[in-house]
Amino acid sequence: MEAPNSFQFGVEIELLMGSRKKAHPNWKALAKDVSKRLLKAGIANHINETNDKSPDNYREWSIVQEVTIPNQPAKNLWGLELVSPVYPIHTYWASDLTTIFTTLHASFTLVPSPNCSTHVHISSTPHPLSASGLAALAKAALYYEPALDRLVPASRRGSAAYWCQSNRASPGLRGLASLGDCLAAVDAAEAAGAVRPVVEVVNLFPAASAYGRAHGKVRDFVRGKVYKWDFTGMLSASSGGAGGQTVRGTVEFRQPSGSLVADDAAAWVTLAVAFVAGAMAVGLSLGGGGIDHGASMEELWALLASGAEMLGWESLGAVEGLFEQRRS
Known part of the structure; x- marks a missing residue:
């Protein structure tokens, strides 16, 4: 942890x-x-x-x-x-x-x-997230995806959301039949003990895509800026890789909609940071038992509350309003 x-x-x-x-x-x-x-x-x-x-x-x-x-x-x-x-x-x-x-x-x-x-970009200090920490977050992103989808407008989920596609669309996961299989794939990547396999399982992009063909790709490649969760910044945490296009040493939550008032932006920041902290508290325990569906809104709230407690926050602030707007 x-x-x-x-x-x-x-x-x-x-x-x-x-x-x-x-x-x-x-x-x-x-x-x-x-x-x-x-x-x-x-x-x-x-x-x-x-x-x-x-x-x-x-x-x-x-x-x-x-x-x-x-x-x-x-x-x-x-x-x-x-x-x-x-x-x-x-x-x-x-x-x-x-x-x-x-x-x-x-x-x-x-x-x-x-x-x-x-x-929202999140990083840990003084050291970047480990492979196990990143895998825990990847599994949480997959498991809690249905609940997170309910917090955003339709333009930020499903086929309409090119710039924030589900991480299950990554070639590392898209051929898998169930959510449980996806979580197992993340566990297998984490077993290598390095960050790159975890990043690749959730942030690969097809070489056969229009972007891949236009850039002469002959095999699937890392590209995080089209997924809800972009982990590619972790590849540049110490090496300066990824062509300078990603903030180094961070994971990025890309799904939130635009913010027109301070409470909107504060809600997304609070949610993202609490989510990462909550995922660290859960660790790699998600999975097993033939999981075929993701978390409910109530489960997501419990994770965020756990993350807030871990961070020493007294409440989830503007996130409460976000849940009230979307719960119905």
Whole structure:
């Protein structure tokens, strides 16, 4: 089991937005306006035009152009991503989110869009998750998937969700008949005692896919940015691999929908971190007995409560509202 209270996180908030009072000629003009107003509100930030993933860019908030959100210049709307610094779990992060969204709503219009999402990166400190810890999280991601699906809109699950597909679509799992078989496959990967086999079982992508053919792939390859849970950052925890496209040493929960208010973002952060902590508490015990269906909402809540207790949190905060909205 991983040591408790050793987690930290970062959050990426994708937004389709525009100024309430003036038209911006391009994305950079909007980004400069957003940066100026956040600085005035006390949120240290910078514009990261090249989406550079080097550690220096995670010391404060950064503003990145989000290419997966189509710009709408005629409507003065632009796709933008706010990327947080690395936050310890016991710090002022929730108040920062409140300040950010209060500032944005005062001067900008934030438009709901199925193209927007909220991504949460979680890492452990001082050491990265071990192979067994990563396998425990992989098994939890598979087992609790039906309950997590109920917390997100239809655009973030099923065939509509290209950028957050089920990890069971990975070539390492997709040919298996039951959930129990999938959990057993993760156990088999963990038995190798290394991180890579665990990552590969849940984050492979087909060489025969359009992306694979376009990039000349002759065998299935690691690609995490299309799955609900992206573990590929663990491959670069010490080696700097994965082409610099993934935040190093983290697992990423990619399924949450876009956040339009601080409580939305806080709920997804709280849920993701508590889920990882809860999975560490459960360990590798999930599986066996011919499991053919995943967890209920009640089971998911119990896991999150266990994770919150492990983290020393008194409650699950905004997650309670998320459950109330989706429970019916």
